[in-house]
Amino acid sequence: MSACLHSHHRNMGATPFAAWREPAIFVSNELPNTGKGVSYTCASIARNLADQKLQVEMYTPYGSFRSWGAYRTHRTLPTVLRFIPYNRMIAFSRRRNEAAFLESVRAAAERGPVVAHMWPNPDIALLQRLRDAGVTLVREMINSHVATAVELLDEEYRRLGLPRGHAITAEHVAYETQSLKLFDYVFCSNALVERSVIEHGVPERKILPTSFGWEPARFQGDRRALGAGDGVTFLFVGLICVRKGAHLLMRYWAESGIRGRLVLVGRPEPALVKACEKYLRRGDIVLVDHTPKIADYYRSADAFVFPSVEEGGPQVTYEAAGCGLPLIVSPMGAARIADETTGFVVDPHDRRGWIDAMRSLAENVADRNRFGAAARRKAENFTWAEVARSRAEAFRAIGAGADMARAPVRALEPPATVTAAAVGA
Numbered sequence: 001m002s003a004c005l006h007s008h009h010r011n012m013g014a015t016p017f018a019a020w021r022e023p024a025i026f027v028s029n030e031l032p033n034t035g036k037g038v039s040y041t042c043a044s045i046a047r048n049l050a051d052q053k054l055q056v057e058m059y060t061p062y063g064s065f066r067s068w069g070a071y072r073t074h075r076t077l078p079t080v081l082r083f084i085p086y087n088r089m090i091a092f093s094r095r096r097n098e099a100a101f102l103e104s105v106r107a108a109a110e111r112g113p114v115v116a117h118m119w120p121n122p123d124i125a126l127l128q129r130l131r132d133a134g135v136t137l138v139r140e141m142i143n144s145h146v147a148t149a150v151e152l153l154d155e156e157y158r159r160l161g162l163p164r165g166h167a168i169t170a171e172h173v174a175y176e177t178q179s180l181k182l183f184d185y186v187f188c189s190n191a192l193v194e195r196s197v198i199e200h201g202v203p204e205r206k207i208l209p210t211s212f213g214w215e216p217a218r219f220q221g222d223r224r225a226l227g228a229g230d231g232v233t234f235l236f237v238g239l240i241c242v243r244k245g246a247h248l249l250m251r252y253w254a255e256s257g258i259r260g261r262l263v264l265v266g267r268p269e270p271a272l273v274k275a276c277e278k279y280l281r282r283g284d285i286v287l288v289d290h291t292p293k294i295a296d297y298y299r300s301a302d303a304f305v306f307p308s309v310e311e312g313g314p315q316v317t318y319e320a321a322g323c324g325l326p327l328i329v330s331p332m333g334a335a336r337i338a339d340e341t342t343g344f345v346v347d348p349h350d351r352r353g354w355i356d357a358m359r360s361l362a363e364n365v366a367d368r369n370r371f372g373a374a375a376r377r378k379a380e381n382f383t384w385a386e387v388a389r390s391r392a393e394a395f396r397a398i399g400a401g402a403d404m405a406r407a408p409v410r411a412l413e414p415p416a417t418v419t420a421a422a423v424g425a
Contacts, residue, residue: 023113023136023399024055026105028122030094032086033063033073038142041212041315042119046071048388054395057108059101061086061093076100098126106133113399118183121175127182136398138208139183141193143312144332147173148196152310156242165242165271177201185398187391189313192332208394211336212313213387214322214379218295225288225296231260232362235301235325237294237316238308240287241269245307245330245348250279252307252354258362262305265297266290298323302368303361307348308333322379326371328357337382342375 029042043058049071050056056071062082063073076097081089101116108114115136118127130137143149150168157164180186180202187210188194194207226233234253240246246264253262265288279285288297298304304320304327311332318337320327327334327343334345344357361368380386 022054022396023115024057024108025049025115025117025395026101026108026135027056027058027071027117027119028097028101029058029060029119030097030122031060031119033058033060033075035063038119039063041142042140044213044215044384045388045391048384049392049395051385052388052392054392057104059097059104061097074100074104094123098123102126102129105130105135109133109135115395115398122179124175124179124182127179131182136185137183138185138187138395138398139180140187141189141197141312144190144193144196144310145180145200146176147200149310153243156309160242160247160275162242162271162275165269190311190332190335193312209336210313210391210394211382211387212315212318213382213384214315214318215384216322219298219319219323221295222299223293223296224300225291225293226263226300229261232258232302233260233300234258234262234303234305234358234362235297235320236262236264236266236305237297237320238266238306238314239269240264240266240272242272243308243310245309245333247272247276248307248309248348248354249305250276250285252351252358253285254279254282255351256355256358256362258358260284260302260362261286263288263297263301265294294319295323298325301325303328303343303358305358306330306333307346307354309348318379318382321375321382324372324376326361326368327375328354328361335382337375337378341371342378343371 027042027046029039031039033039033043035043046056046058047070051070057074058071059074059076061077062075077093086093105114105116115138116130117138117140119140120142127137146168150166150173153166153168154164177200180197183206185208186197186202186206187208188197189210189212194209198204198207236246236249238244250262261284263286267290268287273280280287291297298320304317304325306314306317306329308314308330309332313335314333317327317329317333317335321337321342327338329338329345330348331345338345343361346353346357
């Protein structure tokens with residue numbers, strides 16, 4: 001992801017707590033605000049919420065990058081410790097961040113309405129103290145409930161004959177189930193994420209359908225990372241791992257007989273690389289390490305393919321759509337954007353469906369152009385600015401004490417599975 005994330009200390013001209021007329025949003029991000037991964041998503045939402053004239057305060061261990069935006073960043077880790085590798089002081093950093101967050105939120109709650117926007121995974125004792133202070137708690141679900149995730153992933157590793165390659169434990173599942181009971185509302189970025197949390201005990205009235213998004217400014221330009229190839233270029237972006245279905249994709253590509261190349265951009269999972277060795281020896285499957293110049297690869301592609309087995313609201317799907325690429329994705333990888341107008345939504349284990357969909361796009365330029373143009377139009381509704389408009393409405397309604405179960409937030413159904421045959425391919 002881009003390192004172009006933004007923090008800003010706005011000490012001059014800020015709205016005094018006593019003058020608040022709308023809820024202040026206090027964001028707890030226990031990861032360093034580095035502009036990558038979850039921190040990129042968190043900060044993109046915070047920045048654009050602030051642009052919607054909401055008071056936004058983010059608490060994070062540290063972060064150093066170019067200032068841009070109107071939200072306040074409170075860096076809670078002492079400067080002298082910011083040069084120590086984060087994984088060596090996670091527990092200490094979390095305690096510092098949570099203590100600073102709790103103290104500030106308690107003080108703010110005495111002056112006006114406060115919503116605590118919590119990113120995974122806050123301490124349960126912190127949540128209880130915030131509830132005791134009368135603060136409204138909102139949880140951001142960046143993926144499925146971990147109980148759903150562990151079921152899906154265990155089955156996938158079993159199919160491959162590999163030992164489980166994830167770190168989800170019974171303790172993680174128990175924590176997630178217990179902590180979700182303490183939240184007033186849960187933001188879900190994917191229809192299947194909604195289903196997973198409901199199946200594991202969250203009342204439907206607490207679910208607020210949301211989405212993640214993309215930043216058009218990151219994708220301006222015309223440079224291409226790849227030269228013209230012999231045939232079509234299909235692109236996958238993300239961790240090249242079992243969870244993202246990369247092994248399935250390589251198999252389907254190899255069996256499709258399509259003339260062209262499959263390019264996978266991301267950091268590979270060692271166990272998957274070994275399991276897919278026979279595919280990686282092919283000259284038409286190319287691995288590219290993680291790169292900040294991802295826009296150059298989107299511009300080099302003819303279609304985007306993403307058979308994710310377990311997911312949240314994949315930003316790569318929005319980015320690919322924003323770059324005008326037709327989409328072939330799994331229901332988990334569809335986010336809120338992929339459907340029959342933008343390409344194909346196919347179960348990740350539907351071998352025939354994936355091969356037919358890829359062949360259909362490879363053979364039909366007109367369809368690629370039609371689907372890609374539709375994806376580009378839909379992506380305009382999922383820029384971070386547009387995402388923030390919808391979230392700002394939800395936060396304002398929450399702060400005003402509205403019954404969000406009756407608020408005009410439409411619950412979206414999981415995307416229908418669309419095969420090549422269904423659209424006449």
